[in-house]
Amino acid sequence: MHKKYVIAFDQGTTSTRTIIFDINGTIKGISQKELTQHYPESGWVEHNPMEIYKDQKETFENVIKETGINPKDIAAIGITNQRETTVVWDKETGQPIYNAIVWLDNRTKDICNTLKKDGLGTYVREQTGLVIDSYFSGTKLKWVLDNVEGAREKAETGKLLFGTIDSWLIYKFTKGKQHVTDHTNASRTMLYNIKDLKWDNTLLTALNIPKSMLPKVKTSSSNFGSVVFNGINIPICGVAGDQQAALFGQGGFEAGIAKNTYGTGCFILLNNGKDYVASKNGLISTLACTLPNEPTNYALEGSIFIGGASIQWLRDKMLLINQAQETEAICNSIPPLKDLYMVPAFAGLGAPYWDANAKGAIYGITLDIGKNEIIKATIEALAYQTKDVIQAMEEDCGKTLTTLKVDGGASANNYLMQFQSNLLNVVVERPKMLEVTALGAAMLAGLKAGVWTTNDITSIREVDQLFSPKMEEKTRNQKYTGWLKAIKKTKSIIEV
Numbered sequence: 001m002h003k004k005y006v007i008a009f010d011q012g013t014t015s016t017r018t019i020i021f022d023i024n025g026t027i028k029g030i031s032q033k034e035l036t037q038h039y040p041e042s043g044w045v046e047h048n049p050m051e052i053y054k055d056q057k058e059t060f061e062n063v064i065k066e067t068g069i070n071p072k073d074i075a076a077i078g079i080t081n082q083r084e085t086t087v088v089w090d091k092e093t094g095q096p097i098y099n100a101i102v103w104l105d106n107r108t109k110d111i112c113n114t115l116k117k118d119g120l121g122t123y124v125r126e127q128t129g130l131v132i133d134s135y136f137s138g139t140k141l142k143w144v145l146d147n148v149e150g151a152r153e154k155a156e157t158g159k160l161l162f163g164t165i166d167s168w169l170i171y172k173f174t175k176g177k178q179h180v181t182d183h184t185n186a187s188r189t190m191l192y193n194i195k196d197l198k199w200d201n202t203l204l205t206a207l208n209i210p211k212s213m214l215p216k217v218k219t220s221s222s223n224f225g226s227v228v229f230n231g232i233n234i235p236i237c238g239v240a241g242d243q244q245a246a247l248f249g250q251g252g253f254e255a256g257i258a259k260n261t262y263g264t265g266c267f268i269l270l271n272n273g274k275d276y277v278a279s280k281n282g283l284i285s286t287l288a289c290t291l292p293n294e295p296t297n298y299a300l301e302g303s304i305f306i307g308g309a310s311i312q313w314l315r316d317k318m319l320l321i322n323q324a325q326e327t328e329a330i331c332n333s334i335p336p337l338k339d340l341y342m343v344p345a346f347a348g349l350g351a352p353y354w355d356a357n358a359k360g361a362i363y364g365i366t367l368d369i370g371k372n373e374i375i376k377a378t379i380e381a382l383a384y385q386t387k388d389v390i391q392a393m394e395e396d397c398g399k400t401l402t403t404l405k406v407d408g409g410a411s412a413n414n415y416l417m418q419f420q421s422n423l424l425n426v427v428v429e430r431p432k433m434l435e436v437t438a439l440g441a442a443m444l445a446g447l448k449a450g451v452w453t454t455n456d457i458t459s460i461r462e463v464d465q466l467f468s469p470k471m472e473e474k475t476r477n478q479k480y481t482g483w484l485k486a487i488k489k490t491k492s493i494i495e496v
Contacts, residue, residue: 003072003073003074003075003449003451004022004023004073004075005020005021005022005023005028005069005073005074006020006021006023006074006076006077006078006442006443006445006446007019007020007021007060007063007076007077007078007234007445008021008077008078008080008438008439008441008442008445009056009060009077009078009079009080009169009441010080010081010242010435010437010441011052011079011081011082011165011166011169012035012081012082012242012263012264013035013082013085013102013103013104013263013264014034014035014264015032015033015034015035016032016033016035016052016055016056016059017030017031017032017033017059017438018030018031018056018059018060018062018063019063019435019438019442020063020064020067020074021439021442023451023452025439025442025443025460025461026433027433027435028067028069029063029066029067029069030063031058031060031063031066032059033055033058035047035051035052035055036048036051038099043105043106044101044105044106044107045102045104045105046099046101046102047100047102048099048100049087049089049096049100049168050096052100052165052168052169053168053169053172053173056169056173057173060229061229071230071232071234072232074234075445075446075449075450075451076234076236076237076238076446076448076449076451077227077234077235077236077237077238077445078236078237078238078239078240078245078438078440078441078444078445078446079166079169079224079236079238079239079441080166080240080241080242080440080441081164081165081166081169081185081241081242082102082103082242083164083184083185083188083241083242084103084135084137084140084188084189085100085101085103085137085165086100086101086137086140086141086162086164087100087162087163087165087167087168088144088145088148088151088155088160088161088162088213089160089161089163089168090154090159090160090161091160091161092159094171094172094176096168097144097148097151097154098144098148098151100165101140101143101144103135104264104265104305104347105140106134106135106347106348106356107134108134108139108140108142108143109134109356111134111139111143111207112132112133112134112139115132115206115207116132118206120132120203120206123203124190124203126278127193127194127195127202127203128187128191128192128193128194128200128203129187129194129278129284129285129298130188130190130284130285130286131282131284133354133356134356135303135350136188136189136190137164137188137189137190137191138189138190138203138207138209139190139207141162141189141191142208142209145209152208155209155210155213158210158212160213161179161213162209162213162214162215163179163181163215164181164185164189164241166181166182166185166239166241167179167180167185167215170224170225170239173225173227173236174224174225174236177225178224178225179215179216180215180216180217180218180224180225180239181215181216181217181218182217182220182222182239182240182241182289182290183218183219183220183287183289183290183296184240184244184245184287184288184289184290185239185240185241186199186215186287187286187287188241188286190203191203191204191207191209191214192217194286194287194298197217197296198217199214199217218239219290219291219292220238220239220240220244220248220290220444221237221289221290221291221292221444221445221447222237222238222292222448223237223448224237224239235445235449236445237444237445237446237447237448237449238441238443238444238445238446238447239441239444240441240444242261242263242267242437243261243267243269243301244269244286244287244289244299244440245289245436245437245438245444246261246267246269246408246436246437247259247269247271247288247289247440248288248440248443248444249436249437249438249439249440249441249443249461250407250431250436250440250461251405251457251458251461252269252271252288252405253271253289253291253297253454253457254271255272255273255274255275255297256270256271256273257270258271258390258401259404259405259406259407259436260404260406260407260411261406261407261408261411261436261437262307262308262382262406262407262408262409262410262416263307263408263409263410264306264307264308264309264312265304265306265307265309265350266307266382266385266386266389266408267301267302267303267304268301268302268386268389268390268393269286269288269299269300269301270300270301270393270397271288271297271298271299272285272297272298272299272300272397273295273297274295274296274298275298276298277298277300279300279392279396280395280396281352281392281393281396282353282354282392283300283301283302283351283352283389283392283393283396284300284301284302284351285298285299285300285301286298286299286300286301287299289440291447300396302350302352302388302389302390302392302393303350303351304350304351304389305345305346305347305348305349306346306347306360307382307385307408308382309344309346310342310346310378310381310382311324311379311410312324313346313378314327314374314378318374320374320375321375324410327375327378327413327415328413328414328415330372330375331376331380331413331415331416333372334372334373334376337377337380339364340362340363340365340373340374340377341362341363341364341377341381341384341482341483341486342360342361342362342374342377342378342380342381343360343361343362343363343486343487343490344360344378344385345358345359345360345361345490346359349487349490349491351388351389352388352392353388353487353491355491355492357492358490358491358492359490359492360490361486361489361490362374363485363486363489364482364486379410379416379419380416380419382416382420383416383419383420383423383424384423384480384483386423386424387423387424387480387483388487390404390424401424401426402426403426403429404420404424404426404427404428404429405429405430406420406428406429406430407430407434407435407436407437408434408437409434411430411434412434414465417465417467418467418470421467421468421469421470422469422471422476425471425476426469427467427468427469428466428467429463429466430463430465430466430467431461431462431463431464432462432464433461433462439460443457443460
């Protein structure tokens, strides 16, 4: 009998979810748990790996129970995850030896500076497509080995394993039978050669990381093992880092498609097809989702560290709003801002600036500025940061973008989407179903399980709204020039 459903595990920075899709790509059920954030020191961000596993297991069991779906009708599971977040665990006990170090964490700045001084910057860019930065997993793994008592000795004797969140979940759900990852997650570690598609010995040596710790790398649509639920084996058939999964869910398995996910951060990806493009403008090259017996797809990416997290800051720290949904009405209720800019460099500046030491700032405050203006400036900052990255992409590729596909929580804000279209002078296209990250993971699993073909995937996606530019060029240029001045003032790169 044809199986009717595909499940997505969507393990993100702030929550853990399980979503069930039917064969039409319609959501039949969602279960979610908020993830505890740990900040042991300034600039440090950690998660409890066991909490992540338990929450994923609980939401998985809850959504099946709540929907009443027969597990026998589930064709496959796809996993999408926060990328770069680093877990190290004991091979024998399956217990983590330290908390997961989150992608936002910048404790490894000194390690990064040493690698740069050793002249590895060009090598890292050419072989991994990345830049040397705390963002990526490799230096986080080195930190664990150097700072957790007994870790290096255990690692050198083959007793420790490393993985990003996908690997950790697969290992736990398969009861230790599978230590694997996919191309997209491997390409975010700063340890993986995206040209040769294998772990890079030069970088493993530079960071003193034993190769025995690393997972086996597979195409994104593959057999990654099985989850047993009530005696029924449900295969894990798709894995992708959250941003590549979102690109796939937006139909971005074809070259020339760009998307922006407005999540905790903002992540813009452009599928370059089989062409590896080395950025000259502060972007990174990465692997897009890979399919069996298909050419490797590369993508250009701009990672903005603080996107929706700045709206959380307005709510939780500044107490200016009660919920994120309020911001749209607030932005529409006041006149256009004049020379007021909020630069949310709370975790440094990501692409295209890559300044880990920058701090957040607000510029242009006068006596008539109130909380609503600060809220509006924070929302607009998401659009300005996106323009920084899109402009860099256009320069790298020599092509002008005509449409930007959007998803993620903040893309539901109509004011932000219209301002984004105005600022970029392109059409912004929002799908009806915003859960494209989870859908992308489900699609990868469904392809492998025989539920869908790529033609089916194209027809599943429906457009909700198109936002067309309405701003005069003079106004657009003035606003963006002001933003660039604010960025210049925010950057920390000052001769001492």
